Amino acid sequence: MWHEAAEDLVFIKEIIKPPEAQEESSPQYKERLKKKSFLYEIVANERNGIDVDKFDYFARDSYHLGIENNFDHGRFIKFARVCEVxxxxxxxxxxxxVNNLYDLFHTRYSLHRRAYQHKVVQIIEHMIAEAFLKADKHIQIEGSEGTMFTLSTAIGDMEAYTKLTDCVFDQILNSTGTEDDLRETREILKKVVDREHYRCLGEIKPEGTPNEDEISQSRKHLAAALPLPREGAEADGLTEEEFEVLAVTLDYGRKEEDPIDSMDFYSKKYPTQVNKKKEQDCPTRWGSKQKMISRIIEQARAIRQVLADDRRASIHLTWQDVDVLKAVNEGLEPVSTFTDALSGDAYVTSSSILPILQLLKEDILAPSESDVELTAQLKSGMLAKLEAKYANDSKTAQKLLRNCTFVDPRYREYYSNLDETKREIETEMIVLGRQTSQVKIRVEEGESTFAQQDAGEEQPAKKKKATLASLLARRAVAARPVLTVVERAHAELVVYTQEDAIDTGENPLQWWKVNETRFPLLSMVARKYLCICASSAASERIFSTAGNTVTPQRAQIKPDKVNMLVFLARNLD
Known part of the structure; x- marks a missing residue:
C-alpha cells in the first residue's frame, strides 16, 4: 500500500508540473506519455494552456473583481473528448x-490587464517584496526539529513554510517602535496600508520585452533626467537605485502566437478525425463568411501543400483565387466590426442603426482609389442593398429608428427631419403622461404612498413632528406653477434639444438615470425605445441557452422550470 501511495504522489506532482526532460521523469511517466498523455493536459496543460486550473481561478477572480467572464467551462467539458493526434x-x-475558447484567453488578458498586472498592484507587490527583503534577517521561523529559518530560507522546510502566512505582514506592521531592525520595514508596510504608494512616473510601450541591462539603463536615464539643484540648495538625493522599472507583458498566453493554433478540434460528422482551427461559413452566425475567407488567406500556403500532396485532389488554390479572396475580404472586413457591435445585448444598439448607416455610406463603403474592381463592386452592392432595405421599410419601422436615435443623447441630431420626430415624441410623452397621472405619488414627511385617484379610502398617515425643511418644502410646492401634461412635454423637449450631445463612448442609460428627474416624461419614452435590440442575436443566444438547458438527459423538465432556468442562466454571473 505504501508503494502505491508513493507512486500516486509522484503522479500528482507530475500532472501539476510535468518533468522538463525525459531523463528526470519516472518510468510510469514515460509509459503514461505513450498511452495516456492526455492526463497531463488536465491540470497544467503546457501544450495549449487550456486546463482546469484556469477554469478555477478565472471563475473565482472574475467573480470577486467584478470582471465579466464569458468563457463557459461547462460547455467546454461537455464537448471535450480524447482523440489520437x-x-x-x-x-x-x-x-x-472556437469562439468559446477565444473568450477564455480574452478573460485571461482582461484579468492580467485590469488586475494581476495593473500598475497599482505591481507597485504594492514591489513595496511588500522590498519590505520583506529588509526584514529577512530579522525574523526567525521555527521549522522541523526546532531549526530556525529566515523568510527566504523557510521554503526549504515544509513545517516552516506553512507558517509563512499573512500573519508575517501583521507581525511586522504591529512590531514595537523599539525594534529598530524592523523600523524601515514597518514604515514601508504602513505606507501600503495607508495607500501612500510609490508614485508611478509614466508608462511606455517598448519594442519587445526589455532585458535586465535595458532596465538598468532606464534607471540611469531617469536619475540623470532630474533637474540639477540650484547653487546653494540641497540635492534631492534620488539615485538610480531609488527608481524601479517594471516590465509588464500582456498577451493571450502564447506571446505572439494564436493560442488556438495549438488546440485540436473534431467535427460532429467526423468525431474521430482531428483538425486544426478553421472558420466555416454559417448562415445563422453573422460574419462567419468573412472569418472563413480570412482564415483561408492566412493558411493559403498550407492549403496548397496539402492539395499538392493529395494525388486525388481535383482542385488547386491558385494565386488568382487568393487575389479574389483578398478582394472579397477587403470589402467584408470593415463591415464585420459593425456586425459584432450591433449583435450585442448588454448595451444600447437600436439607436446606433441610423448613425452607422450614415457612416457606412459616407466613409466605410464609400469608393476608394485603392480598391480593386471586385472590392468596389462589393461595397457598392452592399450599400445599394442597405439603402433599398431601409428605404422600402414601412413608415412604422422608419419612425421607430428615428425615435430610437432621438432619445439617445449621443445621436439625436444625426438626421434632418428633426421637427417631425419631435412631434411624434411629444405625442407619446403626452399619452404616457396622462396614463401615469391617473396614479398619484404622494410624499408625506419622507414616506411614499400610492393611492388611486378614484379610490374612496385614504391611507392613514403617521403623524410626525414637522421640521423646518418640510415646512419650507410645502411653501415651495404651493408657490410652484401647475403645468398641464402638454406644457410639461413641450418644455422637456425644448430643454432636451438644447442639451449638448454626450460623447459616443458614454452610456446613454447612465445619462438617463442621472437626468430622469429633469425629464420625467421623456425618460419614460427613452425607456421604451432604448431597450430594443438592433438584431435578433440576443434571441438566438436565448435559444442556444435553452438548448443547453433542455438536453436529452433532462427532457422531462416542465416549461415553467425551463423558463426559470434559462432566465437564471442569462442573468446570473
Whole structure:
C-alpha cells in the first residue's frame, strides 16, 4: 500500500508540473506519455494552456473583481473528448467551440490587464517584496526539529513554510517602535496600508520585452533626467537605485502566437478525425463568411501543400483565387466590426442603426482609389442593398429608428427631419403622461404612498413632528406653477434639444438615470425605445441557452422550470 501511495504522489506532482526532460521523469511517466498523455493536459496543460486550473481561478477572480467572464467551462467539458493526434492521445473539442475558447484567453488578458498586472498592484507587490527583503534577517521561523529559518530560507522546510502566512505582514506592521531592525520595514508596510504608494512616473510601450541591462539603463536615464539643484540648495538625493522599472507583458498566453493554433478540434460528422482551427461559413452566425475567407488567406500556403500532396485532389488554390479572396475580404472586413457591435445585448444598439448607416455610406463603403474592381463592386452592392432595405421599410419601422436615435443623447441630431420626430415624441410623452397621472405619488414627511385617484379610502398617515425643511418644502410646492401634461412635454423637449450631445463612448442609460428627474416624461419614452435590440442575436443566444438547458438527459423538465432556468442562466454571473 505504501508503494502505491508513493507512486500516486509522484503522479500528482507530475500532472501539476510535468518533468522538463525525459531523463528526470519516472518510468510510469514515460509509459503514461505513450498511452495516456492526455492526463497531463488536465491540470497544467503546457501544450495549449487550456486546463482546469484556469477554469478555477478565472471563475473565482472574475467573480470577486467584478470582471465579466464569458468563457463557459461547462460547455467546454461537455464537448471535450480524447482523440489520437500524431500517435498520442490529446484532449480535443468540437470545432464550433472556437469562439468559446477565444473568450477564455480574452478573460485571461482582461484579468492580467485590469488586475494581476495593473500598475497599482505591481507597485504594492514591489513595496511588500522590498519590505520583506529588509526584514529577512530579522525574523526567525521555527521549522522541523526546532531549526530556525529566515523568510527566504523557510521554503526549504515544509513545517516552516506553512507558517509563512499573512500573519508575517501583521507581525511586522504591529512590531514595537523599539525594534529598530524592523523600523524601515514597518514604515514601508504602513505606507501600503495607508495607500501612500510609490508614485508611478509614466508608462511606455517598448519594442519587445526589455532585458535586465535595458532596465538598468532606464534607471540611469531617469536619475540623470532630474533637474540639477540650484547653487546653494540641497540635492534631492534620488539615485538610480531609488527608481524601479517594471516590465509588464500582456498577451493571450502564447506571446505572439494564436493560442488556438495549438488546440485540436473534431467535427460532429467526423468525431474521430482531428483538425486544426478553421472558420466555416454559417448562415445563422453573422460574419462567419468573412472569418472563413480570412482564415483561408492566412493558411493559403498550407492549403496548397496539402492539395499538392493529395494525388486525388481535383482542385488547386491558385494565386488568382487568393487575389479574389483578398478582394472579397477587403470589402467584408470593415463591415464585420459593425456586425459584432450591433449583435450585442448588454448595451444600447437600436439607436446606433441610423448613425452607422450614415457612416457606412459616407466613409466605410464609400469608393476608394485603392480598391480593386471586385472590392468596389462589393461595397457598392452592399450599400445599394442597405439603402433599398431601409428605404422600402414601412413608415412604422422608419419612425421607430428615428425615435430610437432621438432619445439617445449621443445621436439625436444625426438626421434632418428633426421637427417631425419631435412631434411624434411629444405625442407619446403626452399619452404616457396622462396614463401615469391617473396614479398619484404622494410624499408625506419622507414616506411614499400610492393611492388611486378614484379610490374612496385614504391611507392613514403617521403623524410626525414637522421640521423646518418640510415646512419650507410645502411653501415651495404651493408657490410652484401647475403645468398641464402638454406644457410639461413641450418644455422637456425644448430643454432636451438644447442639451449638448454626450460623447459616443458614454452610456446613454447612465445619462438617463442621472437626468430622469429633469425629464420625467421623456425618460419614460427613452425607456421604451432604448431597450430594443438592433438584431435578433440576443434571441438566438436565448435559444442556444435553452438548448443547453433542455438536453436529452433532462427532457422531462416542465416549461415553467425551463423558463426559470434559462432566465437564471442569462442573468446570473
Amino acid at each position: 500524431d500517435g498520442q492521445k490529446h484532449i480535443c473539442t468540437r470545432d464550433k467551440e
